[in-house]
Amino acid sequence: MGDGSNYHSQAGRRAARLSAAFPGLGQLSNGELFKGMMLITLFSFSTALFFLLLLSPALHIGALMVVLLAMVPPVIWGIAIYDAYRVAVEQRKRDAKRYNVQIMTTLRGHDLNNDSFEEITMTKNLSRLGACLILSRQLHKDSTVSLEFEGQEKVSGRVVWARQTGNSQEHLVGMELLAPLKQFA
Numbered sequence: 001m002g003d004g005s006n007y008h009s010q011a012g013r014r015a016a017r018l019s020a021a022f023p024g025l026g027q028l029s030n031g032e033l034f035k036g037m038m039l040i041t042l043f044s045f046s047t048a049l050f051f052l053l054l055l056s057p058a059l060h061i062g063a064l065m066v067v068l069l070a071m072v073p074p075v076i077w078g079i080a081i082y083d084a085y086r087v088a089v090e091q092r093k094r095d096a097k098r099y100n101v102q103i104m105t106t107l108r109g110h111d112l113n114n115d116s117f118e119e120i121t122m123t124k125n126l127s128r129l130g131a132c133l134i135l136s137r138q139l140h141k142d143s144t145v146s147l148e149f150e151g152q153e154k155v156s157g158r159v160v161w162a163r164q165t166g167n168s169q170e171h172l173v174g175m176e177l178l179a180p181l182k183q184f185a
Contacts, residue, residue, distance in 0.1 A: 008092045015088035019080040026084025030091060039080045046072040095128045095180065105133060109145030112138040123149075124172065131157065131175045138162060138171050147175070155179050 019026030023043040027036030050069040053061055103123045111117050117137060124132040131147065139145070139159045148154045157175040164171055 008089045008096070011092040012085040012089040015084035016081050019077075019084040023077045023080035026080060026088070030084060030087045032087065035083075039076060043073055043076045043080070046076060092129075096130065098125045098127050098130075098132075100125045104150050105131070106148040107133065107135070107145055108148075109139065109143060112140060126181075128180045129177050130160070131177065133173045133175060134165075135171045135173050136169055138164075139173055144178075145175070147177070149181075153181060153183065155181065 015026035015029050017026075018029050019039075022040070024036040024039035027033075027039060030036075046069070050066075050073065053059055053069060054066060101123060103126060104120060105123055106118065106120050108118045109116070119135060119137065121133050121135055124134055126132075139162050141159050141162060143159050145157050145159065146154065147157050156178040158178060159173055160176045161174040162171055
């Protein structure tokens, strides 16, 4: 699943890009609905107020007030970008916390020779968003597989990395789960 910093920051960069497009969108993508809606409302209101006061000939406001009102939207925007990034990285770190558990897992997919297979194996460790498995066959990086944990929860996964252990019959495979495991929610 990666060494950590780059893997976690990918989620942060995505949320920050959304908030850079419009303040509050990153918070909405992080699941923070109230905070996202408040940022959207504050940014929209402060921007509209600034242009309304600036373009209204009937209202005479001082230069200091114009400068202060002009600073509010960019400050809200910057705070939204930083907050969306920080929260997304924290959420990804929490969701990627590894547990050293051995769970019987049925894996279905295509191996290095493009032959379809079904293998019953054990996890080496598991998180809400990933798994490390010990397999008897090699798999392509980025290939999609189906995982079933102890006959209960079925999810799809993507091979992120694969390497051989000291035993030529065993391969360690790192999986990114395409849907979070419910038992870790």
